[in-house]
Amino acid sequence: MTDNAQPLYRAEVDEAGYDHDGPIIRNIGLSVRSGERVGLIGPNGAGKSTLMKGLLGQLPHWKARIYWRGEEEKQGGNSDMSSSIAYIPEQPILYERMTLWEHLVLAAASIGLPEEQFRERADKLLKRFRLYGNRHEYPIKFSKGMQQKTMLIVGFLLQPDLYLVDEPFIGLDPGAVLELLDALEEERSRGAAVLLTTHVLDSAERLCDRFVLVHDGGAAAAGTLEEIRSAAGCGPDARLFDCFHRLTAQGAEVRE
Numbered sequence: 001m002t003d004n005a006q007p008l009y010r011a012e013v014d015e016a017g018y019d020h021d022g023p024i025i026r027n028i029g030l031s032v033r034s035g036e037r038v039g040l041i042g043p044n045g046a047g048k049s050t051l052m053k054g055l056l057g058q059l060p061h062w063k064a065r066i067y068w069r070g071e072e073e074k075q076g077g078n079s080d081m082s083s084s085i086a087y088i089p090e091q092p093i094l095y096e097r098m099t100l101w102e103h104l105v106l107a108a109a110s111i112g113l114p115e116e117q118f119r120e121r122a123d124k125l126l127k128r129f130r131l132y133g134n135r136h137e138y139p140i141k142f143s144k145g146m147q148q149k150t151m152l153i154v155g156f157l158l159q160p161d162l163y164l165v166d167e168p169f170i171g172l173d174p175g176a177v178l179e180l181l182d183a184l185e186e187e188r189s190r191g192a193a194v195l196l197t198t199h200v201l202d203s204a205e206r207l208c209d210r211f212v213l214v215h216d217g218g219a220a221a222a223g224t225l226e227e228i229r230s231a232a233g234c235g236p237d238a239r240l241f242d243c244f245h246r247l248t249a250q251g252a253e254v255r256e
């Protein structure tokens, strides 16, 4: 590790899965600092979504320690962690009888966002993701990409300290991907941290400061692109894509 700043968020996961018999995830450690973007990458079925579900408290079997600003999170504790995290899911979660604008009003109310700030942020995001003209329509009737953008707008509206984002690039057109990368860059400048899962390795390489490569439920490598290259035995110009293929063919386990 080159940076000694304390992580905003750290998870040390011993075991995670859907029942006690066969954990899907074993021994993965990951951390995110303020202003940092960390990519969870790995082949289909490696365990990325399972890990994300665990971090969100949605798994039946979860043996892990979570630290927020250096303090271990205890169940029933009164830390500000949960109100400081926004989750942007891959499968949109939408209310059937609410317009896009009403989704935004509800999200803003959940964090007590003042009216003026709400309108300013909402208008900017709706224009940025080209849904301003659709704001009084029902997202349940939107295309998949428009629904994905709706989830992004709701997440960005909240301006949390940490974003957990599942497969943000799938379903977006190239213009929307560029807007997403720009929006994430702006959030980084504000100091927000991002932990995302993705298969889109060229966008991940462009965006992320560090990576955790999940393979067979463990971490096959973790670190900056340079560290991933070295773990994969790749040269200094190797793309993340090439390292990914080398490492998923090898399968050594590490703990960050």
Ligand SMILES: Nc1ncnc2c1ncn2[C@@H]1O[C@H](COP(=O)(O)OP(=O)(O)OP(=O)(O)O)[C@@H](O)[C@H]1O
Binding pocket: 018, 024, 042, 043, 044, 045, 046, 047, 048, 049, 050, 051
């Ligand atoms: N609800 C579930 N119940 C039991 N097993 C599950 C469930 N969801 C996923 N799994 C299993 O957990 C393993 C990891 O799946 P997971 O969805 O976490 O992979 P992933 O890395 O996100 O894959 P992908 O890139 O294909 O989305 C797979 O073997 C899968 O069959």
